Amino acid sequence: MRMIVKYKIIYEQLKQAILDGTYPEGHLIPGEYQLMRQMDVSRDTIRKAMALLTSSGYIQKIRGKGSMVIAHNNEVPLTNLISFKELGHQQGFKPKTKIVEFKDLIITDKLAKETGFAVDTEVWSISRLRFIDGVPSIIDLDLIRKDLAPDMTKQAIHESLYEYLEGELGLTLAYSENDLTAPLISTKERETLELDATENRIIQIESRVYLNKSEQLQYSIAKHRPDKFAYHEFIRRNNHGL
Amino acid sequence: MRMIVKYKIIYEQLKQAILDGTYPEGHLIPGEYQLMRQMDVSRDTIRKAMALLTSSGYIQKIRGKGSMVIAHNNEVPLTNLISFKELGHQQGFKPKTKIVEFKDLIITDKLAKETGFAVDTEVWSISRLRFIDGVPSIIDLDLIRKDLAPDMTKQAIHESLYEYLEGELGLTLAYSENDLTAPLISTKERETLELDATENRIIQIESRVYLNKSEQLQYSIAKHRPDKFAYHEFIRRNNHGL
DNA sequence: CAGTGGTCTAGACCACAAC
DNA sequence: TTGTGGTCTAGACCACTGC
Numbered sequence: 001m002r003m004i005v006k007y008k009i010i011y012e013q014l015k016q017a018i019l020d021g022t023y024p025e026g027h028l029i030p031g032e033y034q035l036m037r038q039m040d041v042s043r044d045t046i047r048k049a050m051a052l053l054t055s056s057g058y059i060q061k062i063r064g065k066g067s068m069v070i071a072h073n074n075e076v077p078l079t080n081l082i083s084f085k086e087l088g089h090q091q092g093f094k095p096k097t098k099i100v101e102f103k104d105l106i107i108t109d110k111l112a113k114e115t116g117f118a119v120d121t122e123v124w125s126i127s128r129l130r131f132i133d134g135v136p137s138i139i140d141l142d143l144i145r146k147d148l149a150p151d152m153t154k155q156a157i158h159e160s161l162y163e164y165l166e167g168e169l170g171l172t173l174a175y176s177e178n179d180l181t182a183p184l185i186s187t188k189e190r191e192t193l194e195l196d197a198t199e200n201r202i203i204q205i206e207s208r209v210y211l212n213k214s215e216q217l218q219y220s221i222a223k224h225r226p227d228k229f230a231y232h233e234f235i236r237r238n239n240h241g242l
Numbered sequence: 243m244r245m246i247v248k249y250k251i252i253y254e255q256l257k258q259a260i261l262d263g264t265y266p267e268g269h270l271i272p273g274e275y276q277l278m279r280q281m282d283v284s285r286d287t288i289r290k291a292m293a294l295l296t297s298s299g300y301i302q303k304i305r306g307k308g309s310m311v312i313a314h315n316n317e318v319p320l321t322n323l324i325s326f327k328e329l330g331h332q333q334g335f336k337p338k339t340k341i342v343e344f345k346d347l348i349i350t351d352k353l354a355k356e357t358g359f360a361v362d363t364e365v366w367s368i369s370r371l372r373f374i375d376g377v378p379s380i381i382d383l384d385l386i387r388k389d390l391a392p393d394m395t396k397q398a399i400h401e402s403l404y405e406y407l408e409g410e411l412g413l414t415l416a417y418s419e420n421d422l423t424a425p426l427i428s429t430k431e432r433e434t435l436e437l438d439a440t441e442n443r444i445i446q447i448e449s450r451v452y453l454n455k456s457e458q459l460q461y462s463i464a465k466h467r468p469d470k471f472a473y474h475e476f477i478r479r480n481n482h483g484l
Numbered sequence: 485c486a487g488t489g490g491t492c493t494a495g496a497c498c499a500c501a502a503c
Numbered sequence: 504t505t506g507t508g509g510t511c512t513a514g515a516c517c518a519c520t521g522c
Binding site: 007048051052055057060061062063068070073172173174175176177178179180181182198199200201203209210212213214226227229230231232233234235236237238239240242 | 294419445452
């Protein structure tokens with residue numbers, strides 16, 4: 001049902017061509033008019049596809065010249081919805097995940113304030129421990145609206161939560177708000193992450209994810225072992241290619 | 243010369259109306275057809291303005307209903323190009339800045355690898371120390387292409403580097419790549435940031451900023467006192483309102 | 485049903501880069 | 504001058520929401 005949209009198809013095609021190396025980094029992709037004739041669509045449709053390539057960090061438009069392919073990092077989605085990159089490990093980086101707890105609960109007054117959910121909302125509660133290089137590196141807690149994702153199974157969670165929500169359930173994630181801080185570590189966290197006494201802080205990422213209708217779908221909090229923490233982000237600072 | 247563009251003007255108007263409270267959070271702004279007649283422009287122009295509002299995190303479009311105003315955080319730009327927010331201090335948060343060193347230098351082989359600049363590039367080198375609540379909290383080093391920003395003065399730096407580059411020089415920032423890590427602290431850094439012996443790490447943000455023509459303008463590295471570190475980000479996860 | 489945003493089209497003119 | 508991307512227009516049809 002989704003992806004029957006022309007500009008998204010063209011976007012995927014061009015994206016593939018860039019990843020394949022058909023259009024190498026630093027080179028120009030075909031111009032808008034050329035693609036328009038080639039694909040037999042209107043220029044606006046081509047421009048929409050290009051806007052996606054631009055905001056995804058594949059190309060950079062240059063007026064008068066063309067659209068240049070820029071460096072792209074093979075990002076590894078970790079912590080579900082935050083795009084991560086293990087700096088020391090270029091390829092084949094596959095973290096192991098252990099599900100510590102999987103239950104449902106109802107949001108209390110206290111939790112409501114912390115998570116952003118309304119009181120009495122029913123949510124799934126998923127605690128996970130993630131390993132990098134065999135070392136326990138991330139403590140994850142996810143709360144997810146039960147009515148929006150009723151068929152959550154352990155299986156689905158073991159894979160990518162992100163893919164499950166967008167792929168299987170057909171939910172469209174609209175935006176998220178993330179807060180990064182470095183609070184003091186607790187005794188329990190120190191034990192779980194096998195940290196010695198010289199470490200006194202963890203890197204904490206709190207995240208709230210919203211759907212298209214402006215409803216909150218998820219709250220999550222991830223606590224990272226500082227020596228395994230690496231976060232990469234690509235930020236556009238202009239019109240995203242309008 | 244800039245801002246003579248219709249959709250940007252409309253964007254600014256609507257943005258102001260949202261900030262003013264004319265369109266409160268959770269409410270719908272006028273529809274596309276209504277704005278189109280009101281402003282006497284084409285629908286496409288309205289949609290472009292709305293796309294900006296969407297990617298800036300002011301509204302969320304909902305098909306069949308309208309465009310809803312969503313919660314917006316008054317972000318404080320710190321570290322020039324990274325958008326910050328002091329979580330504990332809602333309003334009037336104004337950090338003090340001390341310029342430690344200001345000189346020009348030429349990129350060596352070693353620096354080239356680290357910063358992304360080509361060898362022999364001439365850059366400004368600016369070392370700063372930033373204070374939050376009177377506490378030295380961030381050590382900043384910025385390297386900026388000298389040929390692109392030749393008239394850099396101490397004055398300009400004391401204010402906002404960001405505003406200087408975009409406003410005065412008319413440069414258009416295209417995108418940036420940021421890497422966050424938590425490396426071990428050095429003795430010198432511990433002294434500068436007045437950290438006691440229980441702290442063993444700093445939060446480090448490396449950033450490379452590129453212009454429209456895909457040229458690198460800036461490299462910067464910021465080292466944060468962990469107890470003063472707070473980073474907030476808004477991330478769109480869909481089409482940005484195409 | 486009427487109203488909203490989402491997609492697509494065809495055409496025009498402008499601003500900029502390269503030759 | 505030619506080709507590129509940037510802006511703007513007017514109109515069409517579709518998909519969804521709410522009454």
